[in-house]
Amino acid sequence: MIFFILTIMNIELTFIDKSYDANNSDIVFFQKNVATNFDELAIAWRVIKNCGRGWSHTFAYPMAFEVGVKDSFNNVSDRKAATNAERWNAVLDNSGNVLIKDTKPAASTTDVEIYNALPKGSIDAQIFKDGKLLAHKTGISPEQKAVFQFKPTLWVGVVSQVEEGEVMNSAILSDINTELSLLGIKRANLIMTGGGRGADAQPFKFTLEPVS
Numbered sequence: 518m519i520f521f522i523l524t525i526m527n528i529e530l531t532f533i534d535k536s537y538d539a540n541n542s543d544i545v546f547f548q549k550n551v552a553t554n555f556d557e558l559a560i561a562w563r564v565i566k567n568c569g570r571g572w573s574h575t576f577a578y579p580m581a582f583e584v585g586v587k588d589s590f591n592n593v594s595d596r597k598a599a600t601n602a603e604r605w606n607a608v609l610d611n612s613g614n615v616l617i618k619d620t621k622p623a624a625s626t627t628d629v630e631i632y633n634a635l636p637k638g639s640i641d642a643q644i645f646k647d648g649k650l651l652a653h654k655t656g657i658s659p660e661q662k663a664v665f666q667f668k669p670t671l672w673v674g675v676v677s678q679v680e681e682g683e684v685m686n687s688a689i690l691s692d693i694n695t696e697l698s699l700l701g702i703k704r705a706n707l708i709m710t711g712g713g714r715g716a717d718a719q720p721f722k723f724t725l726e727p728v729s
């Protein structure tokens with residue numbers, strides 16, 4: 518599977534509410550780890566709250582990301598700036614458990630790998646974007662690895678009672694079907710329409726409009 522590589526560092530997105538939402542719904546953004554062969558529950562990367570009709574919310578989608586690890590003692594590593602094709606190892610040294618970059622690359626140039634090289638104890642492997650948790654894999658045993666790969670797309674949907682950094686259940690994810698391609702985008706408005714009450718209510722729709 519080959520994905521195009523985006524060369525810009527950040528994409529500026531402005532969410533604009535032009536809907537008739539009558540429930541003060543939250544707007545969630547997330548990505549899916551496509552390195553897995555099964556449907557993995559996604560994490561709410563960013564959640565916009567209380568943005569009423571005619572209001573907007575601007576945020577950055579950076580191409581850069583960080584890796585991190587939590588060990589079986591509930592110790593949390595410092596976050597390391599990472600790129601695709603890298604492999605990171607959780608190892609035990611004289612100071613305790615640490616996270617270091619391997620001299621060997623990941624198996625694929627589109628992947629980033631986090632390997633448990635500890636003598637004992639499982640780890641949770643984490644990916645952060647813009648300082649917020651984007652994805653994780655829990656319970657990685659010694660001599661096992663987590664593999665992450667993301668398409669240049671962003672999923673968006675209308676939700677309720679979802680917090681940033683939380684795993685979203687399958688019922689929530691099944692209601693979200695809008696995937697936005699970010700290829701070639703530097704700056705864009707994301708317009709939400711639809712909503713309303715009763716028989717006149719319309720499904721929510723998200724339209725990405727590039728801004729020059």
